[in-house]
Amino acid sequence: MDTILEMHNITKVYPGVTALDNVSISIKKGEVHALIGENGAGKTTLMNILYGLYQPDAGRILLNGKPVSINSPREAIALGIGMVHQHFMLVENFTVAENIVLGHEPRKGLTLDMEAAKASVREVSDRFGLEVDPDARIEDISVGLSQRVEILKALHKGAEILILDEPTAVLTPQEIDDLGEILQNLTKEGKSIIMITHKLKEVLGMSDRVTILRRGKVVGTVQTSETTADELAEMMVGREVNLSSDKAEKTAGEVILSVEHLTVKDHRNLPAVKDVSFEVRQGEILAIAGVDGNGQKELVEAITGLMPTESGKVTLCGKDITGANPRTVIEAGTGHIPQDRQKRGLILQSSLTENLILGYHYRPPFAKNGRMDQVKIAEHGKELIQEFDIRTPNQEVSAGSLSGGNQQKVIIAREFYKDPSLLIAAQPTRGLDVGAIEFVHMRLLEQRDNNKAVLLVSLELDEIMNLADRIAVIYHGQIVGVLDAAQATERKLGLMMAGGTSEDKGDVS
């Protein structure tokens, strides 16, 4: 295969940080090249340079052997480089065809020639087997389809090299399989694909070669067929990574959280949690397993006081907290790592220091007689940043400027500082890279080993099997069964998550 693109000795320095240090990478025509690395390793910066969004401080780019300078996305597109952003660049209330031709519309006199637009979209869609309806509105189609529209948009503009930024982060397993097929179709037609990701499973399943970045440097480029997940993880993180954690044997102690016959209605006023009862004890992790949207969010929000309770009772350390406001729930001894860290977990515009005291900002030593003690608050921030290894230029940057993994560390640091009797962790590793996942798992187990109670809500079966002592499966707002982790198998859990109960597990073949 011929080399289509080379990036030589690219260096990019931001005040205080070297984002890319002498990075070189070459892409062959017709290959899927995965670019992996932890959050903040420089993958996205490198691709933004290729797409003309940033200018490198040093280094050069060769396209088909000729040096090029790319000063804007427009120039990148003209050179045949297309990008599918992680956050889609699609106008929600436009049709597929309108989105695709936006910026280079076919014309008929004064008017936009919609028929020609649709025909050309259909033509490109058919050629690559994308099966996209040009008349559908973006707001009506699934995330997976929206991503195809993004790919189609780049192809329609004549892209030869496609950059996909975290393409699987938002997809369901079925959609991920479909994406794999689409990528195959594209490479068959001679397109080259650069895929930014940190999910090793998909790297192994979809790519031909892998380049690993760590802290702005290339660690190596390997053939996918000659490597393993463990090897890649080690190259990414720079040390051996333990993807399955060891747990000490432990007997559960007293009941910390008790939920009895809890019913919660969602924002459409329909019951989302129906008559749910369970207990979480000292020194155990109870995991709630289930497919997304089966009432997990409402369950957690009702316990933490973020949503009203319809009926039932919630008791924490012997105190009735049913329908209590969030502050009462926190003061009774709850820590909460929310599912959506950007909406519920952090104030993105505020500094790390400020984010690190949320929830106890009104209490001594941080506030006294209605005044904030800025000195104490700053010290507190500095300590937590060090203790939890939050990678940040300084403690005054806004939480929104950190990578996802580091944002999660901020939340974990804050919630652990409360020393909660009960820690509720809702999808705590969503969107994190392997190093950060390992960190979160370690911390959750530490909490359990310190004889605290942990309620873990997760969509990842691997994670649940790894961490939980007991597993409750939720389906359509009801707990269909509670298993000891020792008895649970992926198959058993999978069946229960689809609505079967733990009793009929033996009968299904």
Added chain:
Amino acid sequence: MTTAIFISLLTSAIRLATPLLLAALAGVYSERSGVVNIALEGIMTSGAFFSVWFTHVTGSAWLGVSMGIVFGIITSSLLAVIAVNLKGNQVIAGTAINLLVTAVVAFLLEIIWHRSGSTPNAPSMLTTNPLKFLEGIPLLGTFFSQLTPFVYIAFLMVGITFFVLWKTPWGLHVRAVGEHPRAADTVGINVYRTRWICVLISGALAGLAGATLSLGTVGLFREGMVAGKGFIALAALVFGKWHPIKTMYACMFFGLFSAFNILAQSFGVDAPTEFLAMIPYVATILVLIGVVGKAQAPKADGEPYEKDEK
């Protein structure tokens, strides 16, 4: 007799709706591109005043109208600078423009005519039907005879606006910029230029709406003559879901209730005039609450666009 009343009610409704319609269309352009235009009220005032002034200066009402439009554009460029380039808060910028125009106009009244409250009568106005041949149509002739040139222009603009925003490539750009400016930017559409053009068009139409109020009705400018019509136009815009044709219905609705009010007063209906004067406003509020449902504004409406935001 009843036909005559009906026709006069209808023409009166249409004439009352005309300035609102032009102002609401002004809002369609600006808000579809993502700039909230609270300044409609002030731009209308500006158009109303300068069109009268230049009619005095030139003797021609049409030249006056043109200058009303020009000053509408000048006033709106202030909003464009603040909203698009300086990325200021659009609601505050609009409010400031409204206050500024009121003050400037009062000041100019003193300087030019040494009086306050209103200008002298303009030497020429545009209150008669320009298309005389339509008056020959039986029955409808009376209807057309009571229309002003502004009425024709306003309703023509509805069609033109729909065509421009929904049928041309540039219209697609405008709507993309108002919904998802970054998506528009990544495909090479100049977000800032598009918004500038839309705000200026908005200024031209709102200036014309102002001229409708002065030269199209009483033939002079009076302080406070806009009387919240810029805001009613904004309500009509929401009511009409930022769509020119639906917005037209909304303006007609308000015009009709205003006409009812005038008719009721002229028939000496036994109710306080203040109460009757409330009718169009109350009706608007009720409809906004009850019938319209959730209005979907352009997603980036009111949000300044930052190019290098990560």
